[in-house]
Structures are given as structure tokens and as C-alpha cells.
Amino acid sequence: MNGQPTLKDVARACGVTAMTVSNVLNGRDKEVGPETRKRILKAIDDLGYRPNFAAKRLRAQKTSAIGMLVLDDVPEFLNDPFTTQVVAGLSNFATEHGYSLILQGLRSESPSTVPMLGHLQTDGVCAILSGSPDTRRKFIKRALGLRVPLILIQEEFDHPLVCSLRQDDRGAARAIAEYLVDRGARRFCYLAPSAHWPAISERIAGSQDVCNKAGCSLTVIECGDESFEATQKAVASSIGTEGLPDAYIGGNDRMAMATIRLLQDRQLAVPEDVRVTGFNAFDFASFAAPSLVTARSDAYEMGRRAGIEMLKGIELGGFEHNDFVLPVSFVAGQSA
Amino acid sequence: MNGQPTLKDVARACGVTAMTVSNVLNGRDKEVGPETRKRILKAIDDLGYRPNFAAKRLRAQKTSAIGMLVLDDVPEFLNDPFTTQVVAGLSNFATEHGYSLILQGLRSESPSTVPMLGHLQTDGVCAILSGSPDTRRKFIKRALGLRVPLILIQEEFDHPLVCSLRQDDRGAARAIAEYLVDRGARRFCYLAPSAHWPAISERIAGSQDVCNKAGCSLTVIECGDESFEATQKAVASSIGTEGLPDAYIGGNDRMAMATIRLLQDRQLAVPEDVRVTGFNAFDFASFAAPSLVTARSDAYEMGRRAGIEMLKGIELGGFEHNDFVLPVSFVAGQSA
């Protein structure tokens, strides 16, 4: 009456039943007369009929939506280019396959976690997480309690309903550390937002591997978060107490850039006085000054893979393989 | 039976009807006996019941979802930090208000445009666009044909079903140009991905305003897109044919950084030899070397505003105000 026209409205306009219209729309084998078909198509066009997806879904018992959760405690939860590109890849995949992407930001203390999960369970079916580790643990537990199949980005979790999509953080971190050792660096500082993030601890472990073998020292500086401000504050304070290392190994490009800037402001040359490396390359890492030694993984591709595995997971009610590790490539540059 | 338990399953387990369970869940005034209530709550918990959102929506005749379309022709459609932050703001707003965000990337030539619109009409109700201008026009027409209320980001469009959310590009561009003129620059090159993007043409117009008044020259260089590669190629070719200007006015920070890097590689000092400015500040614009003279608007806030106006639009079936222009602030730096 007031809202959108329904199948019934179209049917009434044509003097047939809703079922006939439905058959036309779905190309059903129960042939509809060519005359009638034409009349119906015209009416659909005239009335501007659009199917009601809620009804379709209710009937079909499936959702045609993929949910993605981004867990984080800052309001700007999409600030990280890595996460952004995962979203982009997943969204693209979803669109191509007739799914829509339901994107939800979630704070750790949010009371809407449970309703959201319910939403995903019936509407979105799966969840992809990123964000801080504590929140993740809590969330994963709850999700599994509700039997929601999960895909985790950058974290391993052994459970039949969980599929992990990670990258070879350890290997790439090794490559970076070896590069630094080759250039004569011996004392390292690792800049981490928090040493407890799964991906970060892998990277630290990779650096440590190399240090152990080469007899180098590695100090981890926890900055609290990965903002420019927090990074610069932590680096400045560590310089004050422990002096300069030979190289700063940044947990990511953002932290590397913040550090380079700080050093340059203090008239220190990068890489001559101190070497600095990044990780999870910004797309412009090679265009920074100096260009960054960093590691690059294909976050966009990871988003697509998440979509692929998710559809499999939805279909099978679980996952074939539960852990994927994607390659990360070393990026040479001038900063180290 | 196989899938998720429904109200009926819970009801059966308790020896009551689905309606009673529904009443418990919705705190209906028709009081349910305290004994029964307890039994029902326990059963809900035991069975892991979760409401079916498709059914809820069908019944309630509303969608509880906001759709956001990002129109673009590149697969990495979320590469731009401005768009990303709009998404972040909108997503946050949606989450807070019990809506979910349906995010769709759409290519101009995509055959799924129309189904997607239908999806939004019944499921997402509204759309927010960004992306290339031609695609936008086409899309807007189609959306309006279907009576979908639209919020446009960074573009004006006079129609009762369209609400524009823009920023004061012209004013900010003027401020930047004036800053450059004050420092003695007279010959300008404007670096645009395409001069026909609505927001970009506003920025060019702002620069032109100042040039006209100050008797300066302004050449527009169209780079095709805003990638580092395209920008550097276009700038290099313009230097070849026309030589160096006093200043490059970047259409955005990305293009500014690409240009600075190119100039530095050619042993040109920024800002001593050539000045360079950006626009739509990256969050680290101030941490680049040299830090950027640019303009910053609150894209996150714009996303939130989009959410606010969208809900109003959904409720009223149209918009109270159809054009909002948000402020942009000048950011001083060392690049000019």
C-alpha cells in the first residue's frame, strides 16, 4: 500500500497470482505464457518492483551476507592500511559473489557484542576479526559458544569452527633482521604497539631468531599503540635511558616513519647513524624519504581468501583447512 | 530441526507457545508468570536460541541496515584514507544505533548495479557514494529512478531525494594558494587525478580565484589517477615540456608526496627550489619529511553525519536539508 510494491501488487495489476510473477522472475520451467510474461515484466517495470530480501532470505533460509567484525578500542578502527585492504578484498569478493558485506566495528567493552553475534549468526553467518588480543579472546569464546564459524585474521586458534588466515611474519622478520645484520648492525630495538599481539610476537620471535644466531642484542620497546605520537614518545624515552641502538625494527611502517622523523629532527641521519625498518608496507613505503626497508604482504588478497574460505565454511558448516599462512616479501629500501 | 533453534523450538521445550517466548524476549506488558519466564530463559540459553533477523525484518517492515556504496574503477577501492575514514565514521555510527553497515564496492561497468540497488532499497535503504564522476552520474540516475534516497559524499546534486555532504574545498584551496602567494610563488601547477571530479574542480576553482586576484598563472596537470606512479609520470613529463613552476598544488597528500619524492630524487630541495602542497591530509602528513602544507577535514565526522542524515532520510522519506558543507582547516608545514 504505502511502501514498496510487492509480488502481490504486481500480480494484481496483471490479473494473475503472485506465484506466476515469481515464476517469471525466477525463470521457472513451469512455463508462463509469452503474453502474460510480457504483461508481467511491464508491470514490474511500471511499479518499480524490487524483491524483498528479508522475505527471500527467510524463505530460502540463507543469508547472502558475510559479516566482518573489526574489533578495536579506538574509534578510528579502520585507520590501519592493512585492515583496510583486508576489508577491500573481502568486500570485492563478496560483491562479485552476490553477497553483501556487513561491516561492524566493535569495542571491547561494548554491550552490543552479543546482539551483533546473533546478527552474524543469522544474517552474516561468519566473522572476521582483527584488533587487540584481549578483545579477540573474549569474542572468540562467545562466538564459538554460539557455534558461529569464524575466520581469524592474523591469529591462530585451534578449533574446528575457526580458520586462521595469517602471514609469514616470522620468516619476513628474519629476512629483515638478516638484512640489518649483513649491514653491520648488532644492537636492535624492536618497536611494538604491544608485544602480546599474536602477529607482533611472531615478528619479534623472527628477529630474535636472527639475533641469537648472530650474537646480537634485541630490546623490545612497547609503545602502547601504533600512533605516531605514542611511538615517538616511547622512542624518545628509550634514547634517554639506553641511548641509540644500531637499528630500530618497526612493528609496522607507521611506527617506522614516526621513528625516522624523530631521528631526523634530532639531526641523526637514516640510515647512516641509525637504521630503521618497517613492516606491513604502506603502499607508498617506497616513496617515503628515505624509502623504507619493509615487508609487504597482500592484505587485499588476504581479504579475498577470507571470503573464499568463509563461503566454504558456510557451505560445509566448518572448514576444510584451518590454518593458512600467506607469503610476505622483503622490500628493499634506503632506510637501512 | 537442523539449523538454528527457533522460537517454536524453545516454546516446545517449555510446553508453551512461541508467542509466550516472544513476550518474554521482548519484555511485553502482557505479563508472563515468573516460573514460566525462568523456564523459558533457561531453555533459550540451553538451546542457544538467537532471533532470526530476516524474519524480524520481514515482520517489522524495516531493515536496520545502512548501505554504503563505494563506486570506483580500481579494485583497491578503499585505498584512499579519506574514503576509509568516512566508512569508519559511518560504521561506528551505525553500530551505535543498532544498524549494520552494508558495504559494497561497485565498478562502473558492473552488471550487479541494479540488483545491488534493489538490495539497498529493501535491505539497506540508502546509499552513500564516492568514486569517479561518470559512474556517479549513472548510478544516481538509476537510484533515483528506484526512489532510493541518497546521500552523496563530495558532490552536489539538486533533488529532494538527495542529500549532499561536502567540505569547503574551495575555501581551503584558497587558503593554500594564498599561503603560497604570500611566500612569493607566482607560477603554479595544479596536480589533479582528473579535473572533472566535483571536489577537485572546486579545489582548482579556489586556486584559480587566488591566482586571478594575485596575477599568477595556474596550469592544471591531469594525472589520470592519484597513484604515485601516475603522478610522478605526469609531473616528470610536464617538467620536460614546461619546466618547473614555483609550486605544485597537489590534489591530495598522496600526489604531493609522490611529487616531493620525485623532486628530491632530482636533487631539488622542497620547499627551497619548489614548493609542494597537499590536500585531505593523511593522518601522518605532519610526520612526512618535509611535513606537508595541506588541508584537513574530518572525514570520520563526515561519515557520522552521513549516518545521522541517512536515518533522518529513512524516517522522513526524504531530507530536511539537502546540502551540508563541512569545514576544512589549513595545516601548516615545511613543504611550502
Add this chain to the structure above:
DNA sequence: GCTCCATACTTTATCGATAAAGTAACATGA
């Protein structure tokens, strides 16, 4: 003329949640 079978539809029932109206059981007051 009658059966058999396409053809071109229509009817009915269903997905899950819920508003609105109905009902049984018991209590209270005049």
C-alpha cells in the same frame, strides 16, 4: 466420444517473529 497429457496457470503451506484478539481459570466486590 473418451482418455491422456501438456500448458498455463492457481492454491496451499511454509520460513520465524509478533500484533491483535481470544480464552480459560481464578479472584474480588456488590
Add this chain to the structure above:
DNA sequence: TCATGTTACTTTATCGATAAAGTATGGAGC
């Protein structure tokens, strides 16, 4: 004692789309 409420539910109908089963009409074949 009987009308009148109140409590604690149950029944029915509905949202829109559609699978499955049903029906009317006309023609072919014997």
C-alpha cells in the same frame, strides 16, 4: 451469587517470496 476483572497464557493472521501440489483448458490419439 453473579457480573467484572485480572492473570497467564493461546490462537489467528500477517509480513513477502516460493516450493509443492492442485486445477482448468485445449488438443492429440485411438
